[in-house]
Amino acid sequence: MIKRVYLDNAATTKVDERVLKAMRPFFLEKFGNASSQHILGQETGMVLEESRGIIARSIKARPDEIFFTGSGTESNNWAIKGIGLENLASGKNHIVTTKIEHDCILNSCGWMGEQGFNMTYLDVDEEGFVNPEEVRKAITEKTILVSIIHGNNEIGTIQDIEKIGEICRACGVYFHIDACQSYTKVPIDVRKQNLDLVTLNAHKINGPKGVGALYVRRGTKIAPLIHGGKQESGMRSGTENIPGIVGFAKAVKISGSRDIRKMTRLRDKLIYEISKIPHSKLNGPRGDKRLCNNVNFSFEAIEGEAIGAYLDVNKICSSTGSACSSRSLAPSHVLKALGLSPLNLNSSMRLSLSKDNTDEEIDYVIKTLRKIIFKLRKISPFKLK
Ligand SMILES: Cc1ncc(COP(=O)(O)O)c(C=O)c1O
Structure with a gap:
């Protein structure tokens, strides 16, 4: 029936039962603020770093390259705006993306356009593939970032990020992928695929809603979007959502x-x-x-x-x-x-x-x-x- x-x-x-079970103690017993000095804070601080390590290993990154955020939307906003604004002084004001991005990329790019940035929205073929050669052609000496959706949320097309990554690296341009739909389903290897920024979130993989992460390659020049108490190495302020982050890491582990x-x-x-x-x-x-x-x-x-x-x-x-x-x-x-x-x-x-x-x-x-x-x-x- x-x-x-x-x-x-x-x-x-749906949140997986094992994820919920892993999260539960962090609401009721182990509820300390990860920045607090006392034992409850130290305990959650340790769990925060363990979780960061799990996410980092899953995409072959270093733990200090993972920054927790409040959603995939936030990570995507941060990648586009943080890279654009931090590097504007160098005279680079051009961003390349595609016509098939999630609205949070398209609307972030639209906002950047209003601030004086130039955008290129690449076409795709009838199956939704971006031609890597079109990416190469779109890059100019003013380009700072290429941002491409890895697995499309509507039609499921998986882009050739390895080839596009190679092109971006050769041209000295930052490469960001939105991996909200592909994470844990398609292998991601930030070194092999030449990725500088990767957007991840938890609620598409049987984890909780309201938790995301941005991988930022060491040395990348990016401005923080949210200022405050300097959590996440000063890159994303705000008390970390420990139950959510624990659930995120558990969801990755069981995939x-x-x-x-x-x-x-x-x-x-x-x-x-x-x-x-x-x-x-x-x-x-x-x-x-x-x-x-x-x-x-x-x-x-x-x-x-x-x-x-x-x-x-x-x-x-x-x-x-x-x-x-x-x-x-x-x-x-x-x-x-x-x-x-x-x-x-x-x-x-x-x-x-x-x-x-x-x-x-x-x-x-x-x-x-x-x-x-x-x-x-x-x-x-x-x-x-
Ligand atoms: C490809 C893609 N990017 C970004 C997002 C936004 O993620 P979140 O719901 O965590 O803000 C989604 C979710 O709908 C998505 O499918």
């Missing part, structure tokens, strides 16, 4: 290749079966260049909002696009960048998996979705051949 199928894990995930294999199998089952529905179109690539938990389809001439509403009635949580913009009826900027036809643009549905989804749930979703699409096609004013 299906109770509810949650397939909106790209928006957020593993078995979960990735399971999500990949369920993803491919969904893609295979949904592709059989007439006039359905997979958005984003197939195979290992797609996030293991992402499925995104357009169903020509059917409103994505209607599909979502019918799925919801049938106890299936899905999304039309990114969670942050799904309340808006404007077509997704990511799908627009792929060059989708108008009939496909507003007809998208995203299903995003977690390690907890089952075959039974996926079979139910396929069966239910098929019925919904046939029903909506019957009442659609567009008659397709």
